[in-house]
Amino acid sequence: MSQDQQQSQQVGVIGLGAMGMGTATALLSSGFQVTGCDIASGAREVFSAAGGKSVATPAELAHCDVVLVIVVNGQQAEEVLFGAQGVVAHLAPGSVILQCATVAPSQAKQLGERLSAAGLWMLDAPISGGAAKAKSGDLSVMASGQPEVFNKAQRVLDAMAAKVYRLGDTPGVGSSMKLVNQLLAGVHIATAAEAMALGIRMGLDPEVIYEVITHSAGNSWMFENRVPHILSGDYTPLSAVDIFVKDLNIVHQTGRELSLATPVAASALQQFTAASGAGFGREDDSAVIKVYQRLSGIALPEAANDAEGAK
Incomplete structure (x- = not known):
């Protein structure tokens, strides 16, 4: 993908903690247009200072083609996807969700089914490597999902990870x-x-x-x-x-x-x-x-x- 193509692809990152902030800044450095989302104003200010756009609610990521969910737990993942200010209801059909939080495999399967029913693609894509590797774009991604979803998200994955493991065709395997x-x-x-x-x-x-x-x-x-x-x-x-x-x-x-x-x-x-x-x-x-x-x-x-x- 050329720099111009990357700049035309809109990426959202929900959760600007240590891993989310690092990943978001790595994507910025690779030329993507990145919007970070976090309820903490301090985190939004830090990301804005780094050159990104920041919003307070997932619903404000409606313009994004790819959305990364890098939150603490399954309850937060559920909330940012399907809650009152969740992103799912606002995304265009065919948009891609990278579900990167550590959740139970059974929950990852359920999220994949619900997102598919909403007309969206999902990669079950937990990440590992720590904040330093997130910032340098050198994470390991343990991912599963349909080949078409990998193709849609490949350039984002390449920018955030040193190694992407394709582990299967259905959500749950990555988790x-x-x-x-x-x-x-x-x-x-x-x-x-x-x-x-x-x-x-x-x-x-x-x-x-x-x-x-x-x-x-x-x-x-x-x-x-x-x-x-x-x-x-x-x-x-x-x-x-x-x-x-x-x-x-x-x-x-x-x-x-x-x-x-x-x-x-x-x-x-x-x-x-x-x-x-x-x-x-x-x-x-x-x-x-x-x-x-x-x-x-x-x-x-x-x-x-x-x-x-x-x-």
């Missing part, structure tokens, strides 16, 4: 794959926190633990990515504890639907739930280690400004 990813991600974060808590409780230097494990067989992507948050004492949310309360609950519920036990995921869910109950739900998901601090009194690294203030 199933994302659920596998979230099970592993949640378990790995909870396990990284437990390993760090054990090492600290045994008297090991947290920095040395990180150095050794990231060069040993026990390493994981999540250990390498999240433990630095613990080492710096900075729990500014890049992905919050409550996200994994939600996602691991979806894993648990889907397992029940399939009569498949998920005991390891269930254990991780309990740790994230405990962290949320202790008041850390909106902190970075690495704050799950604070559960161990509460239980055993381990001393966690402090943020630089906190350490200065304690002097």
Whole structure:
């Protein structure tokens, strides 16, 4: 697609959080006309300052050819699509919805059916990679939908993702794959926190633990990515504890639907739930280690400004 063709394609992004903002700005950088939608005025102001157009309600995206839904959960996805100010009633027939939120596979199937009945196309297209990769257009997209929908959305997908996995022809498959990813991600974060808590409780230097494990067989992507948050004492949310309360609950519920036990995921869910109950739900998901601090009194690294203030 030429730059002129991209500029003629109108793209809407519903949800200007960390992932949505990054994706919206990546699309802007690729030459698309992008309208961002968020109820938070601050998020709209940031996107407008970046050169995009901003609106407060999904209904104001009627001019868009492709709409990305990058919200927190299935309830929000339902609301922005079919609620009183939802976008579905206002889009032209044949428009494409990329449903990028993490939802249950059963809900993704239902959304696909309802959108099809409304004359719209849907890709079940959960995303992974974090805010940095969203901003650089290097996400992974786990997508399923009819080939015609992929063709309509391909250039948008190319601009937002380093890898687009075509997993099937019907909605639900993409969300199933994302659920596998979230099970592993949640378990790995909870396990990284437990390993760090054990090492600290045994008297090991947290920095040395990180150095050794990231060069040993026990390493994981999540250990390498999240433990630095613990080492710096900075729990500014890049992905919050409550996200994994939600996602691991979806894993648990889907397992029940399939009569498949998920005991390891269930254990991780309990740790994230405990962290949320202790008041850390909106902190970075690495704050799950604070559960161990509460239980055993381990001393966690402090943020630089906190350490200065304690002097």
